[in-house]
Amino acid sequence: MHMSDALISPAVGTTFWAGTIAVIGYCSRKLKEKIDDKLIPLMGVMGAFIFAAQMINFTIPGTGSSGHLGGGMILAAMLGSCPAFIVMASVLVVQALFFADGGLVALGCNIWNLGVYPCFIAYPLIYRPLVKDASSAKRIVFASVVGAVIALQLGAFSVVIQTLLSGQSELPFGSFVLAMQPIHLAIGIIEGIITAGVINFVRTARPEIIKNVILQQQLSPNISIKKIIVILGIAALLTGGIFSWFASSHPDGLEWSIKKVFGKPELADKDSSVHSAAKSVQEKTAVMPDYDFKKSDSLSESEQPGNSGADEGKSKWPAVRTGTSIAGIIGSLFVVTVVVAFGFLIRLIRKKQAESRNV
Numbered sequence: 415m416h417m418s419d420a421l422i423s424p425a426v427g428t429t430f431w432a433g434t435i436a437v438i439g440y441c442s443r444k445l446k447e448k449i450d451d452k453l454i455p456l457m458g459v460m461g462a463f464i465f466a467a468q469m470i471n472f473t474i475p476g477t478g479s480s481g482h483l484g485g486g487m488i489l490a491a492m493l494g495s496c497p498a499f500i501v502m503a504s505v506l507v508v509q510a511l512f513f514a515d516g517g518l519v520a521l522g523c524n525i526w527n528l529g530v531y532p533c534f535i536a537y538p539l540i541y542r543p544l545v546k547d548a549s550s551a552k553r554i555v556f557a558s559v560v561g562a563v564i565a566l567q568l569g570a571f572s573v574v575i576q577t578l579l580s581g582q583s584e585l586p587f588g589s590f591v592l593a594m595q596p597i598h599l600a601i602g603i604i605e606g607i608i609t610a611g612v613i614n615f616v617r618t619a620r621p622e623i624i625k626n627v628i629l630q631q632q633l634s635p636n637i638s639i640k641k642i643i644v645i646l647g648i649a650a651l652l653t654g655g656i657f658s659w660f661a662s663s664h665p666d667g668l669e670w671s672i673k674k675v676f677g678k679p680e681l682a683d684k685d686s687s688v689h690s691a692a693k694s695v696q697e698k699t700a701v702m703p704d705y706d707f708k709k710s711d712s713l714s715e716s717e718q719p720g721n722s723g724a725d726e727g728k729s730k731w732p733a734v735r736t737g738t739s740i741a742g743i744i745g746s747l748f749v750v751t752v753v754v755a756f757g758f759l760i761r762l763i764r765k766k767q768a769e770s771r772n773v
Contacts, residue, residue, distance in 0.1 A: 415484065415569055415598070415668050416509070416524055419517030420681040423580035424688040430576070431522030437530060438503055441496035445760050446767075450632040452639060453497060454757030456623075459646040460492055461501040461753045462746035465508065466654030469705060469742055473662040474600045479670035480662035481601030484569070486532025487562045487609045491541060492616065494627050495533045502529040504752045508745060514700040518692040527572045532565035540564055548624045551614050558613060559606030566602035570594040573668065584676045593671035601667050616642060654742020658705070659732035702744070706737035 419427075464485035471480035485505070489498035503525045509515040516524045544557035574591045617624045620642050626633055633639070664670070669679035683689065702708065 415527060415566075415573065415666070416506075416516035417520040417527075417573060417576070417668065418680065419519040419689050419692055420683050421573075421577050421580065421582060421585075422517065422520040422523055423684075424519060424686060426576055426580045427519040427522060427688075429522075430526050434503070434522040434525045434529075437499060437526075437534075441499050442760060444496045445500070445757075446764050448632075449497075449757065449760055449764070451761060452633050452637075453493060454754055454761070455643050456639060456646075457493055457497050457501050457757055458750040458754040459643050459650060460489055461505050461749040462650035463646050463653065464489060464501070465505045465745050465749045466650045466658070466742050468505070468509070469654055469658040469661060469738075469745075471662040471664070471666055472604060473664055474597065474604075474667075477597065477600070477670070478664055479597055479667055480664040481598075481604060481667050482661075483605055483608060484528050484532065484562070484566060486528055486565055487536060487541065487558060487605070488612050490533045490537035491545075491558070491609070491613050492623065492627065494630065495537055498537070499529045499533040500756060501753055502533065504756065505749055508748045508752060510696070511699045512701050512748060513705055513741060513745060514696050514703040515705070518696055519689060523572075523576050527569040527576075531568040531572070532561070535568065536561040536565035542628055545628060548617060548621070548628050551617070554613050554617065554624075555607070555610040558610035559603060562606035562609055563599060563602035566598045566605065567595060570598035570667070582681070584681055585672065586675065589675045590671065593674040594667070597667040597670060619645075650746045651743055654746050655739045658738050658742045659734050661733070663731065663733075702737065702741045705741035705745070706735060707740075 464483070467483040467485060469482075471482045473480050486498065486502055489501050492498070493501065506516065506521065506525050506528065510518055510521050510524075541557045541561035544560065545553050548554065571591065571594070574585075574587060574594055577585050577590065578587050613624060620637075620639055622633060622637050623639060623642065665673060665679050672681065673679040683693070700708075
């Protein structure tokens with residue numbers, strides 16, 4: 415559900431950028447007041463895992479569409495609302511800047527749609543009350559599915575509203591919403607099942623993590639989570655480096671919906687100074703656009719580095735591509751670096767403020 419800049423007007427993009435920055439500021443203040451130091455490396459590896467998982471589109475049977483993990487519910491259940499939102503924002507920024515996945519004008523919308531609804535609505539208002547003390551695996555499954563479905567339904571409807579406010583006459587409200595909501599209902603059910611699987615695995619291995627997040631408590635100093643961090647880190651590298659080859663080639667729910675309404679999976683780029691500037695920036699920062707090596711104009715597709723017959727490779731499944739593997743690994747490491755750096759910066763600011771108060 416990563417929106418391109420072609421879907422969003424500068425006014426709408428700026429509005430949601432402002433809203434997203436405000437939420438990031440709120441979360442930063444909350445974390446500065448109370449951040450569990452043990453949570454910082456866990457935030458990093460969870461971000462890497464979600465980044466890698468989002469590279470894998472799964473087919474929605476009988477539709478010709480696909481979906482991918484949003485990840486907001488997993489992050490919120492593992493970390494809590496504010497840390498989860500910061501991690502999701504970091505993932506989407508890395509995707510947009512370094513892999514040209516989602517537009518820069520639309521980045522505020524994408525963070526809002528994939529971060530606000532699961533972290534601040536579905537998790538605290540639906541998941542946590544249903545799960546209660548996290549002692550039941552069945553409760554976690556039910557709450558995960560319900561929470562993921564509602565979060566994605568809100569996110570999908572938000573996309574429709576954002577395109578409507580952007581004046582996208584190619585995507586009439588009624589037709590677009592009737593395409594977006596049902597397909598994201600199916601995606602939400604699958605995401606909920608995956609979410610429950612991850613949460614129940616962590617609950618079995620280290621139940622204190624899940625329980626303490628629900629109770630909004632810090633982990634005890636004598637509880638080690640190194641094993642979980644190592645397992646999730648390995649899972650992220652394997653997912654981005656190898657399992658990403660098995661991603662569905664079908665268009666995702668958003669592209670599929672646009673094609674249903676417009677006849678094509680993408681709209682033409684907008685001709686505005688803001689969109690042109692954003693595109694120029696993204697072209698310079700994207701080290702591996704579309705999660706592959708940059709293509710040189712002077713080389714044919716089959717001659718691209720790491721591509722042995724690119725057209726042939728892309729037509730096969732699994733699509734075994736060196737570029738995709740490297741992108742998955744590098745992207746995961748980027749996310750870990752950004753999230754951990756943010757966490758330690760927050761901790762440093764809190765420490766400096768505490769020292770200044772004691773002087």
